[in-house]
Amino acid sequence: MSPRAILLTGLPFLVCAVFAALLPTIRRAAAVLRERVTGRRRVTPYTALADATRHLRSATIEEALPDLERILADGTGARRATVWLAAGSRLRTGTDSVENLAVLLARPGTGHVVPVLDGIEVRAVLSIEKPGLPITPGDRHLMRDVAGGAALLLRTVALNAELADRVRRAEHLARELVASRRRLAQAREVERRRLLTELARATSGRLTALREHVTAARADPRGSQLARARTEVDELLDRFRTIARGVYPAVLRGQGPDAALDELAADLRRGVHFTSRLGGRVAWEIESAVYQIVAATLGVLATEPGATIQVSLTSGDGRIRALVEDPGPPVTADQIRTALAHDAERLAALGGDLECDDLESEDGEPMLRLLARLPDRLDAEPSP
Structure with a gap:
């Protein structure tokens, strides 16, 4: 077969192959032209x-x-x-x-x-x-x-x-954790300052007097200075024991704030009536703060005999509330707020707050009402 005949025979196949190769390009060009003319493209x-x-x-x-x-x-x-x-x-x-x-x-x-x-x-x-x-x-x-x-x-x-x-939510919880740790660090710093204040108050003057008695006793061992030195030591030890019970009462760790406050009330000069509906244990830092604020309040109010003080502990809506009502307060609300400045700062560090008001009873007598609020979880949002 001649080359011309071979060319004529294979030409249709060559044209088909070229057209098949160019078909996708032609279809895309046609689609673009149709979209430009009609303003719409074909959607399958x-x-x-x-x-x-x-x-x-x-x-x-x-x-x-x-x-x-x-x-x-x-x-x-x-x-x-x-x-x-x-x-x-x-x-x-x-x-x-x-x-x-x-x-x-x-x-x-x-x-x-x-x-x-x-x-x-x-x-x-x-x-x-x-x-x-x-x-x-x-x-x-x-x-x-x-x-x-x-x-x-x-x-x-x-x-x-x-x-x-x-x-x-995870990011929010992470932020809450950081804030919780920050509040705990602040609460520890407040407690450290409070302890230093208590220790300074307990030892102020007493150590100086003890040193003087000991010096005098050395010069006159048979005199009365030795007995006075022993008395100063006993008083100092009693004061340290009181501070230790207030800072870390063993019953608080073992049984909670209810039992710890009952034990505290036994040594007070005024009667205290407790009611508690806490419903369970919470974090140690929160229980300690509840105990400390009530103990500090009773330490101011119960210095002398008087009417029975009412104390109630409740929980609900994610908050723990400690309510103290004194029908015969020896001090005013402003004086209480000043005395509890460190404790109020500790509450705020843990996300809580403190309210104290001078009121009148049904008989028209002065009455003091103190309300402390705390979150029942360390990772809870602080109160506004």
């Missing part, structure tokens, strides 16, 4: 779902809906496309809601609706409005395919929103 179920997957990056479903609605409107040529989210039997969108699917179908302008199912549960409903234009089989096919993929997309967005919420 696959490009619609691809667009939805690419654009649904929002943190909430409500933020993701405009992309899905735009894709539906582009693909069907609808004047309006809407994604209705299901809330029970009710359907809602950003600015509108209907009672159920039947009401939506009966609304004027509704052209076609397709439910978005997650198993047998309706998650959403897609609807389009094409006034004056028919609903084509292609529109129905596109909406069915988009609805089939939208269930997964909406679920993915919902999971993303849940994940973002958990991340926010």
Whole structure:
């Protein structure tokens, strides 16, 4: 066979091969030309779902809906496309809601609706409005395919929103932990200063007097100075024991503030009536703060005999409350606040607060009321 005959025979196959190679480029060029002329591009179920997957990056479903609605409107040529989210039997969108699917179908302008199912549960409903234009089989096919993929997309967005919420909660808990540690450090510093004040008060003058008695006793061992030195030592030891019980009472650690305050009241010069409805143990720092504030208050009010002081400990709404009511206060509320300045600072460091008021009883007699509040957890938010 001559070369010309071979060329003529293979030419059709060569043309077909070249056309097949150029076909994708020609189709893309035609699509671009059609989009420029008509202002719309052809959307298939696959490009619609691809667009939805690419654009649904929002943190909430409500933020993701405009992309899905735009894709539906582009693909069907609808004047309006809407994604209705299901809330029970009710359907809602950003600015509108209907009672159920039947009401939506009966609304004027509704052209076609397709439910978005997650198993047998309706998650959403897609609807389009094409006034004056028919609903084509292609529109129905596109909406069915988009609805089939939208269930997964909406679920993915919902999971993303849940994940973002958990991340926010974790960050919030981390901030609370840092704040809690800061409050504890501040509370320890306040307690350290209070202990130094107590120790200075206990030893002020007594150590000097003891040194003088010991010096005099050395010069005259048979005189009375030795007995006085022993008396000073005994008083100093008693004072240290009192401070130790106040700072770290053993019964407080073992049995809680109720038992510790009962033990404290036994040594007071005034009667104290306790009621407690705490309902359980809490963190040591909180129980210690409750004990300290009540003990400090009774230390000011119960220095002399008088009417019975009422003390109640309660818990609820995430707070522990210590209420002290004195029907015959020897001091005013301002004096109490001054005496409890360190204790109030400690309460504030732990997220609590202190109120103290001068009141009148039903008989018109002066009465003092003190209320201390504390969170029942160290990681709780401080009171405003």
